[in-house]
Amino acid sequence: MAATIVAERLTKTYQVKVREAGLRGALAALVRPRYREVRAVDNVTFTIDRGEIVAFLGPNGAGKTTTLKMLTGLLYPTAGRAAVAGHEPWTGGAPFKQRIALVLGNKQQLLWDLPPEETFQLNRAIYAIPVADYRDRRDELVTLLGLGDLLDKPVRQLSLGERMKCELAASLLHRPEILFLDEPTLGLDVNAQEAIRGFLRAYRDRHDATILLTSHYMADVTALASRVLIINQGRLLYDGALDALVARSARTKRLELVLGDGVTEDALARFGDVRYFRFPNATVEVPREEAAAASARLLASVPVADLSIQDPPIEDVIRRAFEVDTAGGEP
Amino acid sequence: MSAPATPRSAASRPLVRRRAAAMLRALWQVNVVEELQYRGNFVASVLGTLFWMAMALLTVALFFRHTTRLGGWDYWEVVVLLGVFNALTGIIEAVLRPGLGRLAGEVRSGALDLVLTRPVDAQLYISFRRLDIWRFVDVVLGLALAGYALVRLDRLPSAFDVVAFLVTLGAAALVVYAMWVALMSLAFWFVSVENLSVLFDAVYEAARYPVSAYPGALRFLFVYLIPVAWTTTIPASALTGRLGPATAVGAVAVAAAALAATRLLWRAALRQYTSAGG
Amino acid sequence: MSGARPAGGSAWRERYAALIRAAWLVDLQYRAAIAIWLLWGVMEPLIALGIWWSIASGGDVEGFSRSDFARYFFGVTLVNQLTLAWDAYYIDRWIREGEMNYRLARPINPVHESIADNLAYKARSATLILAVWLVAAAVWPAVRMPVDPGRWALAALAVVLAAGIRFLNGYVTGLLGFWTTRATALMELQFGLSLFLSGRIAPLTLLPPAVQTVAGVLWFPYVLAFPVDVLTGAVTTPAAYVRGFAGQVVWLVAWWAAYRLVWSRGLRHYGAVGG
Numbered sequence: 001m002a003a004t005i006v007a008e009r010l011t012k013t014y015q016v017k018v019r020e021a022g023l024r025g026a027l028a029a030l031v032r033p034r035y036r037e038v039r040a041v042d043n044v045t046f047t048i049d050r051g052e053i054v055a056f057l058g059p060n061g062a063g064k065t066t067t068l069k070m071l072t073g074l075l076y077p078t079a080g081r082a083a084v085a086g087h088e089p090w091t092g093g094a095p096f097k098q099r100i101a102l103v104l105g106n107k108q109q110l111l112w113d114l115p116p117e118e119t120f121q122l123n124r125a126i127y128a129i130p131v132a133d134y135r136d137r138r139d140e141l142v143t144l145l146g147l148g149d150l151l152d153k154p155v156r157q158l159s160l161g162e163r164m165k166c167e168l169a170a171s172l173l174h175r176p177e178i179l180f181l182d183e184p185t186l187g188l189d190v191n192a193q194e195a196i197r198g199f200l201r202a203y204r205d206r207h208d209a210t211i212l213l214t215s216h217y218m219a220d221v222t223a224l225a226s227r228v229l230i231i232n233q234g235r236l237l238y239d240g241a242l243d244a245l246v247a248r249s250a251r252t253k254r255l256e257l258v259l260g261d262g263v264t265e266d267a268l269a270r271f272g273d274v275r276y277f278r279f280p281n282a283t284v285e286v287p288r289e290e291a292a293a294a295s296a297r298l299l300a301s302v303p304v305a306d307l308s309i310q311d312p313p314i315e316d317v318i319r320r321a322f323e324v325d326t327a328g329g330e331p
Numbered sequence: 332m333s334a335p336a337t338p339r340s341a342a343s344r345p346l347v348r349r350r351a352a353a354m355l356r357a358l359w360q361v362n363v364v365e366e367l368q369y370r371g372n373f374v375a376s377v378l379g380t381l382f383w384m385a386m387a388l389l390t391v392a393l394f395f396r397h398t399t400r401l402g403g404w405d406y407w408e409v410v411v412l413l414g415v416f417n418a419l420t421g422i423i424e425a426v427l428r429p430g431l432g433r434l435a436g437e438v439r440s441g442a443l444d445l446v447l448t449r450p451v452d453a454q455l456y457i458s459f460r461r462l463d464i465w466r467f468v469d470v471v472l473g474l475a476l477a478g479y480a481l482v483r484l485d486r487l488p489s490a491f492d493v494v495a496f497l498v499t500l501g502a503a504a505l506v507v508y509a510m511w512v513a514l515m516s517l518a519f520w521f522v523s524v525e526n527l528s529v530l531f532d533a534v535y536e537a538a539r540y541p542v543s544a545y546p547g548a549l550r551f552l553f554v555y556l557i558p559v560a561w562t563t564t565i566p567a568s569a570l571t572g573r574l575g576p577a578t579a580v581g582a583v584a585v586a587a588a589a590l591a592a593t594r595l596l597w598r599a600a601l602r603q604y605t606s607a608g609g
Numbered sequence: 610m611s612g613a614r615p616a617g618g619s620a621w622r623e624r625y626a627a628l629i630r631a632a633w634l635v636d637l638q639y640r641a642a643i644a645i646w647l648l649w650g651v652m653e654p655l656i657a658l659g660i661w662w663s664i665a666s667g668g669d670v671e672g673f674s675r676s677d678f679a680r681y682f683f684g685v686t687l688v689n690q691l692t693l694a695w696d697a698y699y700i701d702r703w704i705r706e707g708e709m710n711y712r713l714a715r716p717i718n719p720v721h722e723s724i725a726d727n728l729a730y731k732a733r734s735a736t737l738i739l740a741v742w743l744v745a746a747a748v749w750p751a752v753r754m755p756v757d758p759g760r761w762a763l764a765a766l767a768v769v770l771a772a773g774i775r776f777l778n779g780y781v782t783g784l785l786g787f788w789t790t791r792a793t794a795l796m797e798l799q800f801g802l803s804l805f806l807s808g809r810i811a812p813l814t815l816l817p818p819a820v821q822t823v824a825g826v827l828w829f830p831y832v833l834a835f836p837v838d839v840l841t842g843a844v845t846t847p848a849a850y851v852r853g854f855a856g857q858v859v860w861l862v863a864w865w866a867a868y869r870l871v872w873s874r875g876l877r878h879y880g881a882v883g884g
Contacts, residue, residue, distance in 0.1 A: 014882065069883065074710055076880040090880060094716035102714040109711045111631060113638040118631060125627030126717055128620040375794060386801045390810055397671070397815065398664045524641045533649035537656055546666070549659040 004178060004210045005048040005071060009080035012041040012066050012234075040066040042234035043080070048212065048227075050177075053204055055225035056214040063234040064214035065182055071212070072102045072180050085177060098127060101176040105183030108167050110155045116166040117151045120173060127174035134173060141169040144199050161192025168196065172203065179203075181213040185220055197223040253291040254310045255284045260303025271298050280305070285312070347452075354451055355459060362462045376465035380417070380472055387413055387539065402543030404571075407484040409541065412567035414477025415500070416539050419562060421469025422504055423535075427511045429461035432528045435518035438604065439525070447605075454512070454597050481570060488570050495579055496569040502586035503562040507535075509589035510559075516593075516600040538563040624717065628725030636730055647734055650693070651686055657810055658682040671815055676751035677841075681812055683742055683752045684837040689809070691735045691768050692832055694775040696723050697796040700783030705790070709879070720780065720872075727776060760842060763850070767836035770857040775832045777864035784868075787875035808834030812843075828860040 018034045041063040048054050056064045069075040071082055073089035073096065082089055087096040110119045124134045142148060145165045155163060164184065172179070179200075185193040201224060204211055213220065221228055221242060228245065230238040238245055255272070258280050265277045271294055272286035286294045291309050298304060391413060395406045404412070434457060437443040447453055481488060488496065514527050537545075537553040542560045545553055553560040565582050568574040636643060661678045664670060673681070700723070703709045712719040746753045779796065786792040804810050805820060806829035813821055813834050824830050835853040838844045844853060 066883070069710070072714055074713055074880065075883050097714060097716040100714070102711060104707075104710060107707050107711060111635060114631070114634050118634060122627045122631050125620075125623045126715055128623070375791065379794065379797070382798065382801060386804055389805065393805070393811060393816065394660060394664060396817070398667070401660070402663065521641065523639075524645065525639075526642045526645050529649055530645045533645070533652040536652055540656075540660060544663055545659045546663045549655070 003047040004050045004052075004085055005046075005212065006083040007044055007046050007067070007071065007080070008082070010041055010044045010067065010070055010077050010082055011039070011079035012063075012070060012075060013078045014038045014040055039234045041070070041077075044231065044234075044236045045080075046229060046236065046239050048210060050210055051204065051208045052227060053200070053211040053213070053225050054227045054229060055221045056212065056229050056231060057216065057218075057221060058214075058231040059216065062231045064231055066234075067231070068102075068180050068182055068212070068214055072100060073097075098174060099176055100178045100180060101171040101174070102180045103167060103171050103182065103184060105164075105181075105186040108155075108163060110163065110167055110170060112156050113154055115152050115154055116147070116158075116170065119155075119166075119170045123170050123173050129174055137173055137175060138169070141172060144202055145169055146195065159192075161188045161195070164188060164192065164196065165199075168199065175207065177209055179209055179211045179213075181211065183214055183216075185215065185217055193217070193219065194223070200224060251288055252285050252312055253288050254312055255286060255291070255295060255298065256306075256308045256310055257282045257284065257298070257304055258306035260305055263302055267302060268298075351451060351455060354456065358460055359462065362464055373465050376463075377468055377472075380421075380466075380469045384413075384417055384472065384476065387416075402541045402545070404541045404543070407480045408567070408571050410480035411477045411484070411570050412541055412563050413539065414473045414475070414480060415503075415567045415570075416563045417473025417476060418470045418500070419473075419503060419507060419538070420535075421466050421471075421473055423507060423511070424469060425463050425466035426459060427508065428528060429463045430458050431511050431515045433457075433461070434515040435525055435527050438518045439522050443604070447601075453601065454594070458508070458512070477567070477570060484571070486571065488572070492569055492572060492574075495574055496566055499569050499574070499579055499582050500566040502582045503566050505586040506558075506562055506589050509586075509593040512593040513596055516596050519600040519604050535559050541567070624721065625725055628722055629729050632722075632726040632729035633733070636733060643730075643734065647690070647737065650690055650734075651738075653809065654682040654686045654689070661811065673812060673815070679749070679751040680754060680841045681837065681843075683745070684840045685809060685833065687735065687738045687742060688768055688771070688833055688836045688840065690738050691731050692772040692775045692836075693731070694727075694779030696727070696776065696779045697783035697786075698793055700780065701786035701792040704783075704786040704879070713876075713879075718872075720868075723780060724776070727772070731772070754841065757842070760839065764836060764840040767839045767853065767857065770854070770861055771832040771836045774828055774857065774860050774864055777861070777868050778828065778832075781864065781867050781871050784871045784875045787878050803829050803833070806830065807832055808837065812838075828864070831857045831860050 014037070015035045016038050018036050044063075044067060056067065058064050066075065070077050071084055071089055073092055076090040084092070085096070085099050087099075089096065110116060111122070120134075120138055123129075124131075129137070142151070145168065147162075147165060147169060150158060150162050150166060155166065158166065168184070181200075184200075185196055188196070197220065200211055200213075203209060211224075213224070215221065226241065228238065228240070228242050229236060230245075254275065257268075259282055260280075263279075263282075265274055265282075268274050268277070268282060268284055272284045272290075274282065275285050276283040284294075284298075295307060295309060299307060388410065391401075391406065391409050394401060395409075399405065401409055434443070437446065446457060449456060511528075511531065514531055517527060518524065534557050537549075537557075538559045540560070542550065542554050542564045545560070561582070565574065565578060569579070658678055661670065661673075661682075662675050665673065665675045665678060670678075703712070703719075709719070712722070742752065778799070782796045782799065783792055785795060789795075805816060806824040806827060808830065813824060813830060816824070824834075831853070835844075835857065839850075839853070844850055
């Protein structure tokens, strides 16, 4: 089956004005403005098949949102090409836009002073959804997202998490095949984040939708995405399953311990790097190859109630991937 | 949360004054540095002011195509008044709108709380925290226009006239300031109205022309009900020699009373704000 | 998906119904702020009327009596509310603050939202002005107008055309925000010029002949002065009607063409440099 999203050597460059800080710099910029070329997206290539949930990870300014905008037709590439659901996003027009949804984390389409229901009705008309379909889909989304008692309150009275859920519902009434989500869980509390992740998974399962989301929350990735695209300074660093990335670049393992009586931090220090100690819990970091041996030694010498071997947090893994990139060394 | 009380003991009053002066100095510096970064702003601002002054002059010229006197004032006298109008609106745009103008939005969003926690007088801070410095050029242009019109009138104001002008102009500025504070404090009670400053603009248009130019019913409206027209008519009268001493003294008295009244209103508004939970 | 999507015409009817309804409800929330804007729109013609009334106290001004002025400026108030174009300001804001993005990702052109917004707002504010005019006419004979359905129908047509021209003109000015940060300044410039050239400050015949000529070759008279004159009965000959309506049609087409051009070029520019 043809891939739903195809990006081939996508590139986007901008000319940016250069200005120094302070009064002197301000005056200098007045007299003689200078420009520099910024490569926001640099030769990015990937394909995404129907039904995949893919996460675009990277620090701020890495080029995630720019790539997303190129895939939805808001920007056109300086070089390279993209195809989404068989359309070229830039020229796709109304038929293309009927098949996608774009949700931007910080800019909402919900009508601020009115209840979310009004925005739903508006979208029903804009996307020309038949009334019967609209009711079914709205009910489904309301149930999946738990919006029941929110629909009558003006949007400005809702919390950030509630607004995001309503925003998602409003964006999916036309049942798009492809969802583009830019930082969907930004600024939300843990409950709301989990609710949204659960919803997106359920939505994909039910409707075989393709979801591409950008994020800098690792939890979005571990909970949702089967596949990760790591982008930094416009370049694609990694494209594949998350587990493989961890296995490839994680040099250490962490021993998560629940200790028995009388064990001190010093007692643990001879086994490895004590990352955390708050009796009875502790975490000791050891080189990957020695994990099994170190565990055996620990269990033999120290009273341990529970021990498990874990990968280091994803943040560390990816931070190392970025650091490696900027330093130019080998992972 | 309650607003911190300004220290009132005699020992700390000079400290309060010094702090206020330092704050104003710092605000000035920040605003100037910030504005210089935007290359077009100065030019655009001056061009804008010149454009609107030209439009206003053409309007007066149009009226005078069909009459020789407007409310007993002849053409160049009306132009003097126009200059005064520009000077006053320059002060409004430079000082009042950037500061007080934001108040309504901050009351609604709760950002006002941030202001109230600062160790300075809230009214002073909000009034002068942000300056649109380019608009001070409007004041200069307005006064220049008035000066030019006086030359065309062949009337050089005496030293006394100039002093009377400065005093009444100051009084007018204070009255306008008081009107702004009064209007903006409505934001504390009517939270959903966002464009209170537009209300001022709408009504202040009447100050473009001398009080006597308005016929009966309108004169009652602009002179007694919403006394905006006096703020330009009185200072302009000082320059053109129409000002009587009684009016001048009255103007100063009104300004002082207005200032005192708005201080009371402000206090009441703050009480309302903090007691309502902000 | 199940169920047939509503076809062309009925889909658009539903879209406009929904857009107008949404705009109407939002306006309801902002009725206090809108009342203030209305007041601002009334003050200007009121002050102008006051001055002309005062000038005309000594006798007619080139054929305009005090009641003529009163009728003219009431007409200006009404027609101005019906043709007001503020779109440049929010479109410029949309472009600069990223609120264009989700609108561009939807399958309809953002212009429809603006048109619906105009319709909802003007229906409400014009009704208010009309009500005030009726009340004023009850107590003030000067502003009364003879009942003439034929002329009122023509006036309505002129107002619709005028609103169209002014809307497109304002929308195009707002779209210049794709290229410049000074789009709103351009709108202010036009606003200043229209003070004279549209007849906001005085009936056009009171302007210096040179200015009247300049106005005649631009669209300004056709967005205010002409519809007001039709309404107050100042247009008397069939030739004058033809000239007026022809001018309106020409400028409507011209600004519509400008809109198409600026929109397509603007999108291309936006796609190049982003928002």
